[in-house]
Ligand SMILES: [Fe+2]
């Protein structure tokens with residue numbers, strides 16, 4: 284347990300809590316028990332001050348903390364496809380803590396309160412939700428862009444590749460039925476950036492666009508670099524994520540993903556598809572594999588090799604840029620809903636963000 288400055292219950296919540304003491308235990312019977320018949324889904328986005336909360340949410344970031352009064356409490360986030368909101372459990376904390384883990388779907392009864400200018404759900408009752416009590420589609424976040432349109436755009440990018448071998452390899456991969464089906468839904472990450480269905484296509488196309496602009500800019504400045512390598516890197520660097528990540532119950536890692544990782548799987552894909560292209564140069568294959576293997580930039584970030592030529596360096600740098608822009612933008616947009624001038628502390632970037640800029 285850690286202590287936390289936010290660990291004081293908002294006014295009034297103890298009184299409400301004491302009325303329902305002992306009622307959070309799973310399976311307990313009383314008139315306050317949330318009905319098992321699923322009511323219409325209540326979305327996080329629509330929750331407003333003083334509103335009663337009753338529904339299924341995805342539990343995230345659960346932690347057991349100690350308040351200023353020395354009493355333990357549970358802090359968590361309730362999430363669905365529309366967003367997430369802070370929640371607190373003040374009573375029967377140890378028992379409730381045993382009922383669920385982060386990542387579980389939970390049925391919650393509580394009330395929205397405002398604490399330090401932010402919405403917070405004070406949870407009165409909580410239990411694990413049964414599979415028939417929710418529709419997974421309510422919890423799956425999708426790209427705002429149409430996946431088929433993104434796929435068509437990516438194929439146009441691939442067709443414009445000048446190098447015959449790289450173009451053939453790229454088109455063979457994108458037209459592979461298994462790759463295509465997976466790419467249409469794949470997220471780019473489990474959490475953090477583009478962590479939603481279609482996120483990988485969005486991330487890939489974004490990098491393709493940046494690569495064209497960067498190439499035009501630096502070539503005009505006299506730099507020597509091949510656009511085909513940059514576009515290859517954009518399309519292939521994370522393509523292994525279509526097998527690394529599983530989207531059946533939220534976003535998680537597959538066994539293959541845990542054992543091999545997306546870089547190795549992308550290199551295997553290049554090896555398999557390039558071996559079917561007559562006369563595919565061996566050295567070109569090695570350069571392309573290097574772009575994939577070095578794209579995390581540093582050994583401590585999971586790349587077995589650091590980038591050893593300009594295009595490989597640019598793929599790593601632009602990948603990092605695009606993922607950070609997506610992460611900060613999504614964080615700031617969700618934080619602006621609070622109306623505050625400053626965001627909450629962002630653990631990943633280790634700073635507060637100024638929301639009125
Ligand atoms: Fe990656």
Ligand SMILES: [Fe+2]
Pocket residue numbers: 486520521602606
């Ligand atoms: Fe990436």
